[in-house]
Amino acid sequence: MRVGFIGTGSMGSMLVRAFSRRNDPNLQIVACNRSREKLDHLVETFPTLEIAERPQEVAALCDLTFLCVKPKDARLLLPELGFTLLPDQHLISINSALTIQELEGTLSCKVTKIIPSITQEAASGVILTMFGSRMTDSDRAMMSAFLRMIGQPFETKEEQLRICSDITSCGPAFYSFIIQEFTQAAVRHGQLSPETAQYLTVEMLQGLIDLVKNQNFSTAQVIQRVSVPGGITEAAMQVLRPAVSGMFDDLFETTKEFQHQHNKH
Ligand SMILES: NC(=O)c1ccc[n+]([C@@H]2O[C@H](COP(=O)([O-])OP(=O)(O)OC[C@H]3O[C@@H](n4cnc5c(N)ncnc54)[C@H](OP(=O)(O)O)[C@@H]3O)[C@@H](O)[C@H]2O)c1
Structure with a gap:
């Protein structure tokens, strides 16, 4: 199968790397980008990557074409891609701003919209997925199996896309910031090196994820088991509750606005 990428910026190159690392002999990856340097950089690491000169060439060559450019550039490209992409081909847009309706209005091919996350760099995390009306059940199953090579596809609706993207796509930045604050305070208060604070925190988080994901602990059970009345964690939770309560409501209001x-515009 030939899979193409139009745009190898931050997200496009991340997806090219994620699929290329699978070393799947049945997968030939083709990419094009407006400026050449980003492609040269990718070819240095993945010499089997095929380079195309123009987006239309990618679309003509590939069974699946990922459109990984910003919304303004995508809207300029869509009419040209509309001439190239045939009904049995497939376009996958990673733009939250372009609706399925808009894509299907310009293209006659099958359409899927996905919102990837930086976590796919580690072949992990959720890929939000919305299928267009031309996708049959077997197309959907094929696409989900294909995306599972680099993450967990999760089907969602356009109306829920903002909040789901805040969790799966913006979430890694939000939680990295919280982890940074946590470890930097630990360094300031405990004569720890930043590396030790980071190591202890990441191992703690891995253990917490194992508990919740593999041992079916709820987060409420974790709090109850650790934060016993009159204990040190409960005293610390009294600092945490007023500081954090409502904070994420403000954050989600900000992204919505x-x-x-x-x-x-
Ligand atoms: N960042 C995230 O975490 C994230 C997550 C999910 C979805 N998204 C969405 O993904 C989209 C891309 O984001 P990004 O962060 O990857 O942007 P980016 O780093 O700016 O990458 C866009 C790439 O598209 C190339 N490009 C533009 N027009 C082109 C054309 N006509 N032909 C070929 N290549 C073209 C640009 O080339 P140049 O080298 O010339 O600039 C650039 O390398 C955005 O809509 C964003 O909302 C982002």
Whole structure:
């Protein structure tokens, strides 16, 4: 199968790396990018990567074409891709701003919209997935199996896309910031090296994920088991509760408002 990527910026190159690392002999990857340097860099690491000169060439060559450019560039490209992509081909857009309806209105091919996450760099985390109306059940099953090579596809609706993307795609940045704050405070208060604080924190988080994911602990059970009345964790939770309660409501309001403002223009 030939899989193409139009745009190898931050997300496009991440997806090219993630699929290339699978070393699947049945997968030939083709990519093009407006400026050449980003492609040269990828070819240095993945010499079997095929380079195309123009987006239309990628679309003509590939069974699946990922469109990984910013919304403004995507809207410029779509009419040209509409001439190239045939009904049995497949376009996968990674843009939250382009609706399925808009894509299907310009293209006659099958359409899927996905929101990847930086976690796919580690072949992990969720890939939010929305299928267009031309996708049959077997197309959907094929696409989900294909995406499982680099993460966990999770089907969602356009109406829930903002909040789901906040969790799966923006979430890694939010939680990295919280981890940074946590470890830097530990360094300031405990004469630890930053490396030790980071190691202990990451191992703790891995253990917590194992408990919740593999041992069916709820987060409420974890809190109850660790934060016993009159104990040290309970005393510390009294600092945490007022500081954090409501904070994420403000965060989700901000992303909703940002999207609303940007979709107006
Ligand atoms: N960042 C995230 O975590 C994330 C997560 C999910 C979805 N997304 C979405 O993914 C999309 C891409 O984001 P990004 O962060 O990867 O942007 P980016 O780093 O700016 O990458 C876009 C790439 O597209 C190339 N490009 C633009 N027009 C082109 C054309 N006509 N032909 C070929 N290549 C072209 C650009 O080339 P140049 O080298 O010339 O600039 C650039 O390398 C955005 O819509 C974003 O919302 C991002």
